[in-house]
Amino acid sequence: MGTKKRHIFKVLALVISVFTSVFWAGLSSASSIDTKKTSMTLSIFQDPGRLDVVTQAATSLILWIPGNVYEPLVSFDSSDKPSPSVAKSWTVSPDGKTYKFVIDESRKFSDGSKVTAADVVYSLEQFKNGPILGYKGPFANVSTIKATKKNEVTIVLTARSRGFFRGMGTMAGLVMPASSEGKRNSNPIGSGPYKVVDYKPGSHIQFEYNKRSSAKKPAITSVKVRFITDSPASLLALRAGEVDGLPITSSSIWSRISSEGYTKDFRKILKPASGELHWLMVNQKLAPYNNPAFGKAIAKMINRDTYVAGLGAPKGAMVPQCGWGIMTARTFKPASKENCEIDYNPAQGMKEIVAAGLGDKVFEFVGLTDVSSLRLSADLITQQLQSAGLKVKRKDIPLAQYSSTIFNSRPPAYGLSLMGGSGTLADFVCLDQQKYGYQTYCSPEYTKLMQRADRAASDAYYFKLISEANTLLQKDGVVIPLLARTGLGLYNKKLVGWTPPTIRVEVRLSDFHWEK
Numbered sequence: 339m340g341t342k343k344r345h346i347f348k349v350l351a352l353v354i355s356v357f358t359s360v361f362w363a364g365l366s367s368a369s370s371i372d373t374k375k376t377s378m379t380l381s382i383f384q385d386p387g388r389l390d391v392v393t394q395a396a397t398s399l400i401l402w403i404p405g406n407v408y409e410p411l412v413s414f415d416s417s418d419k420p421s422p423s424v425a426k427s428w429t430v431s432p433d434g435k436t437y438k439f440v441i442d443e444s445r446k447f448s449d450g451s452k453v454t455a456a457d458v459v460y461s462l463e464q465f466k467n468g469p470i471l472g473y474k475g476p477f478a479n480v481s482t483i484k485a486t487k488k489n490e491v492t493i494v495l496t497a498r499s500r501g502f503f504r505g506m507g508t509m510a511g512l513v514m515p516a517s518s519e520g521k522r523n524s525n526p527i528g529s530g531p532y533k534v535v536d537y538k539p540g541s542h543i544q545f546e547y548n549k550r551s552s553a554k555k556p557a558i559t560s561v562k563v564r565f566i567t568d569s570p571a572s573l574l575a576l577r578a579g580e581v582d583g584l585p586i587t588s589s590s591i592w593s594r595i596s597s598e599g600y601t602k603d604f605r606k607i608l609k610p611a612s613g614e615l616h617w618l619m620v621n622q623k624l625a626p627y628n629n630p631a632f633g634k635a636i637a638k639m640i641n642r643d644t645y646v647a648g649l650g651a652p653k654g655a656m657v658p659q660c661g662w663g664i665m666t667a668r669t670f671k672p673a674s675k676e677n678c679e680i681d682y683n684p685a686q687g688m689k690e691i692v693a694a695g696l697g698d699k700v701f702e703f704v705g706l707t708d709v710s711s712l713r714l715s716a717d718l719i720t721q722q723l724q725s726a727g728l729k730v731k732r733k734d735i736p737l738a739q740y741s742s743t744i745f746n747s748r749p750p751a752y753g754l755s756l757m758g759g760s761g762t763l764a765d766f767v768c769l770d771q772q773k774y775g776y777q778t779y780c781s782p783e784y785t786k787l788m789q790r791a792d793r794a795a796s797d798a799y800y801f802k803l804i805s806e807a808n809t810l811l812q813k814d815g816v817v818i819p820l821l822a823r824t825g826l827g828l829y830n831k832k833l834v835g836w837t838p839p840t841i842r843v844e845v846r847l848s849d850f851h852w853e854k
Contacts, residue, residue: 375852377560378833380845381572381581383588384709385540385565387738390522391512392468395776396741397614397759397843401585402543402563404512405844407448408528411439411458414507416838424453424513424529425491425506434498439506441489446550447515448533455485460516462493465509469745471775472765476505478789500800501764501792509842531556531848541565545847557835557851567708573600576828583829585845590714592826593650600828607836608655609825613664614843616715616758618818622778623749627701631694633815636754637680638687639726640719642673646821648718656823661808662763665822668801669763669808679812684726691728698729702753704743705734716756719820730754750776760843763788763804766811779816 384398391403404410413423425439445453466477479499486492495502505511518527526534531553536544547559564581566572569588573595575581587595595601618640620633627633642658649656660678663669671677691697703723705716713734723730735743743751767788768780784807791803811817825843829836835850 376558377562378558378582378850378852379562379564379580380583380585381564381566381575382584382586383565383567383569383572384737385567387539387741388523389526389534389537389543391509391526392464392473392522393470393746394741395470395472395745395759396737397586400509400842401845402545402847403526403528403844404509404841405530405839406532406545406847407526407530407534407548408512408514409445409530410508410511410841411462411506411513412503412511414504414840416840418504420503420507423507424458430503435495437493437495437503438486439491439493441491442552443489445529445552447527447529448548448550449515449517449527450550451515451517453513453515453529455487455489455491457515458491458513459483459485460519461513462491462511464514465512469748469775470509471768471773471777472762473508473510474769474773474775475764475767476502476508476510478502478767478769478792497789497793499792500794507840512841532561553848556848558847561847570594573598576600576604576830579830582833583827585827587826587828588709589649589651589656589823592652592655595826595828596652603831605829605831605833607825607827607829609827609838613666613822613824614758614760615659615662615664615822616756616820618719618820619752619755619757619777620816620818621750621752621754622780622816623774624751624753624778626696626699627753629694629696631690632696633818634680634813635687635690635694635815636723636728637812637815637818638682638690639684639723639728640818640820641682641684641722642820644722645715645718649714651823654824655826656821659819659822660812662811662819663808663822664760665824667762669804670822679809680815684722688727700729700731702731702733704740704752704755705732706737706740707734708736712756712758715758719756745776749774750778763807763811766817777817779811779814781810781814784810784814 382398386396386399388394409423411425413421424442424445426442427440429438441453441455441458462483465473479495479497481494481496483493515527524537531548531551532545533548534543535546543563545561566575569591572584573591576584621627646656646658658673660673661669661671703720706712720730720732766779767785768774771780774780787803787807791800794800832853833850834853837846837849
């Protein structure tokens with residue numbers, strides 16, 4: 339055979355070899371495709387940074403861990419009807435002050451250990467004594483929490499409490515093993531239908547079915563949650579099929595969602611029940627922000643209508659608000675002259691700043707560099723404050739540093755900041771001036787109103803008292819409500835099963851399945 343022919347055969351052999359390699363690689367890739375539809379990939383625009391729900395209240399964490407990894411002591415449905423969970427049964431004394439919870443002994447944590455009364459006591463004490471003020475509310479009237487038997491927990495209250503029992507189905511009632519102490523930041527262990535098998539900061543959280551769970555095996559046994567911090571990129575990932583759903587979309591891209599056909603091409607979930615509030619926080623524990631005149635004065639400088647318009651939300655998705663409560667709450671009222679305790683009057687607000695001797699002060703506003711929606715919100719608020727004449731210096735920091743600055747510093751190390759979340763009136767109950775939360779609001783008068791409301795014998799009297807508390811919260815000007823917004827999620831049209839959250843704002847992964 340001639341040299342030229344041998345060369346041709348070598349080339350043909352190489353081509354065949356390459357083609358064969360590509361062919362088999364293609365088959366290998368195809369074989370890795372989830373043809374049984376037992377997995378899904380979702381995305382969120384924030385990395386929680388830490389996985390400890392006791393010390394971390396960020397939405398980017400409590401979307402995933404409650405209800406999926408951790409189960410509450412008692413479950414509640416969307417109409418607040420209780421049902422067994424970690425506690426299989428319970429009894430209440432005639433005076434409403436003593437609760438006995440019988441723990442389901444068949445339940446196991448994902449590490450194989452049995453759920454015991456001691457674990458429940460440990461868990462409740464963690465939230466009762468933890469740094470998140472909102473999780474302390476259900477324990478306001480709790481005197482003792484004890485394991486009275488191996489499978490029985492007895493909780494004694496100083497007074498009848500509406501909030502306590504309901505709280506056992508919220509974040510405050512989540513159950514974890516006592517052995518998880520010091521490990522929850524990276525390895526949360528619970529009795530829920532899923533367990534965390536991989537957490538890579540800046541990349542993803544991977545959930546897999548917890549075979550030791552007593553819950554029915556979910557249709558979707560593997561879930562990856564990707565952190566896509568660039569909101570437009572998350573839309574592109576959804577369009578390309580790289581992710582199957584965006585449980586929460588940033589308000590900064592809502593106009594694109596409408597104009598580029600996402601609401602037509604994907605399943606849209608509008609979630610008033612899992613909406614959130616935006617509020618401006620004033621650090622009551624740090625001078626000169628703790629001057630009583632300061633918060634009330636800057637509240638006069640905020641035009642909520644301008645703020646909402648600047649965010650570019652679809653009509654009705656964001657509503658200016660001076661009080662507290664998401665759109666489905668009885669306390670929700672749109673902003674108006676009748677509903678706002680502090681009227682918009684920037685010139686008067688600046689006069690009060692000058693009269694308080696603060697006219698020459700430079701006030702620091704702590705914002706975020708890597709959460710576009712809150713960065714835009716901060717831009718709009720600082721512009722309004724500066725236009726009124728207030729000297730404001732921006733200090734924008736990454737989310738991880740922000741979480742440490744806001745949530746973990748004692749006292750919290752910020753002057754002014756913007757917050758978004760599902761804040762409720764109970765979040766501001768503060769029994770101890772030395773144990774304030776990141777909001778730093780600690781009013782004895784407010785707390786007494788909320789305590790009386792918690793013990794109210796009738797709904798009418800309860801609503802009267804919380805309305806009074808809502809008014810007082812506005813007048814004090816430490817936490818300044820700005821708006822209420824709905825939640826908006828987008829999902830692949832064949833991915834169905836979304837259910838409203840009942841613990842906080844959780845996405846219940848076990849409820850999803852793929853349509854055939």
